[in-house]
Amino acid sequence: MLTADFAAAAVLISYGAVLGKTTPVQLIVMAFLEIAFLTVNEWIGTVQFQAQDIGGSMFVHVFGAYFGLTVGRMLYRPEVTDSTKEGANYHSDLFSMIGTVFLWMYWPSFNSALAVGDGRYRAVINTYLSLAACAVVTFAISSAVDKDGKVNMVHVQNATLAGGVAVGTTADMMIEPWGALLIGSVAGTLSTVGFTFVQPFLTRLKFHDTCGVNNLHGMPGLLAGVSGAVACALKLCELGERSAAVQAGFQMAALCVTLGVAMLGGAITGIILQLPVWDKLLPDELFDDKGYWEIPDGEEDVEPQLQPAQSVIQDVN
Numbered sequence: 001m002l003t004a005d006f007a008a009a010a011v012l013i014s015y016g017a018v019l020g021k022t023t024p025v026q027l028i029v030m031a032f033l034e035i036a037f038l039t040v041n042e043w044i045g046t047v048q049f050q051a052q053d054i055g056g057s058m059f060v061h062v063f064g065a066y067f068g069l070t071v072g073r074m075l076y077r078p079e080v081t082d083s084t085k086e087g088a089n090y091h092s093d094l095f096s097m098i099g100t101v102f103l104w105m106y107w108p109s110f111n112s113a114l115a116v117g118d119g120r121y122r123a124v125i126n127t128y129l130s131l132a133a134c135a136v137v138t139f140a141i142s143s144a145v146d147k148d149g150k151v152n153m154v155h156v157q158n159a160t161l162a163g164g165v166a167v168g169t170t171a172d173m174m175i176e177p178w179g180a181l182l183i184g185s186v187a188g189t190l191s192t193v194g195f196t197f198v199q200p201f202l203t204r205l206k207f208h209d210t211c212g213v214n215n216l217h218g219m220p221g222l223l224a225g226v227s228g229a230v231a232c233a234l235k236l237c238e239l240g241e242r243s244a245a246v247q248a249g250f251q252m253a254a255l256c257v258t259l260g261v262a263m264l265g266g267a268i269t270g271i272i273l274q275l276p277v278w279d280k281l282l283p284d285e286l287f288d289d290k291g292y293w294e295i296p297d298g299e300e301d302v303e304p305q306l307q308p309a310q311s312v313i314q315d316v317n
Contacts, residue, residue, distance in 0.1 A: 017210060069202075126170070127180075137189055225255035
């Protein structure tokens with residue numbers, strides 16, 4: 001059940017890159033194909049390379065992000081970037097924040113689910129410390145990169161979780177509190193900068209990323225993979241019969257293979273999804289729920305109107 005949950009998480013991450021640009025049929029086909037590639041990659045990494053990745057940062061987050069990005073690149077259409085329907089509003093930001101809070105609270109249990117013995121306690125503590133550092137740094141960096149010094153809700157909803165991704169590979173290792181805090185701080189910086197500068201650059205390369213999965217899952221996952229290799233080289237984990245250098249080498253090999261399999265699988269899946277047999281969204285259907293969901297007539301997206309302080313006092317009196 002746990003490995004099935006992890007696999008479902010990878011598919012969910014990939015969906016984030018193509019959301020609003022694919023039909024339900026295409027998403028179903030994409031999920032079936034991705035699970036096959038995901039299973040092969042995990043078998044190579046865990047069985048053949050014996051790489052350590054307790055929180056699935058490489059085998060779930062990196063794989064899911066770059067599989068989805070590659071599928072999105074294969075399905076790219078110029079009208080995608082011209083659509084005015086893509087974006088957030090008051091209500092979507094509110095519901096997204098609720099999801100962020102739940103993810104933040106339960107991420108330690110995700111990273112520690114497969115750990116055993118004392119490693120489970122270390123995974124919980126390291127993940128919590130990394131998330132805490134990441135949340136603080138995200139607010140600071142978000143304000144720093146904004147021209148008006150304001151905090152961006154997109155950063156708060158996403159980058160505050162990057163610490164959980166970045167510490168996933170090393171969560172059960174003996175990286176000590178300062179190591180977890182360092183990883184979380186770097187992850188928050190990397191993710192926030194990614195949303196501000198990297199995502200527009202990728203869009204120009206036709207890697208349109210609807211939900212910014214590269215910033216929350218991709219780049220922090222790469223950081224986790226590198227951190228795992230460094231931790232193994234420093235003998236901060238169980239090495240078994242291998243030397244520290246050999247285990248570190250296999251950690252990097254697993255990360256590189258994951259990238260390769262994800263992008264190859266994403267390219268093959270993208271080609272298959274382009275076949276005429278599948279449904280395809282028309283330009284005016286992009287980023288629109290009306291084609292597949294019942295939308296109440298006359299519903300307007302109006303932000304709540306706040307009463308002036310004086311009128312509130314009068315009402316009370």
